[in-house]
Amino acid sequence: MSLPILVAMVVVGIAAVVAAVHLSGGSARARLSGADQALQRFATDFPDVTANAVFLTEDGDTAFLQLDNGAVGIVHGLGDKFLTRIVSSADVADVTARDDRIVSLRLRDFTWKGGDFRFADGEAAGAVMAAVSGKSDAYGAREKA
The missing domain is CATH 1.20.5 (Single alpha-helices involved in coiled-coils or other helix-helix interfaces)
Incomplete structure (x- = not known):
């Protein structure tokens, strides 16, 4: 031949x-259809943890959940599956606001380093920044669970 x-x-x-x-x-890419799906997906992996508020990114790829214990739950679409994490302020290497709607989050976890997350408004972005930096008293929770 x-x-x-x-x-x-x-x-x-x-x-x-x-x-x-x-x-x-x-x-196919995994997307969150809303706060209820994010809560349900998070509860599948962490059934004993309760969330108070959910903040979805503009594209529906990621949800940040305010947890009762002061940590932050993350549900992130990765390929056609969802990655879930519980993150405390000690797990955060860096968090900055690139503008009023974009939060840049870098984690110390080598399996998932974080990323840049765009929210529909500055209020949600500010609430997520406050949560991941450990300033949970600054929450302006909009979407109650």
């Missing part, structure tokens, strides 16, 4: 596998 035909067969084979994975839902 000639080399050009072999190369063409490999390229077509790889393209077919990628297309099959995509068409079977392998490239």
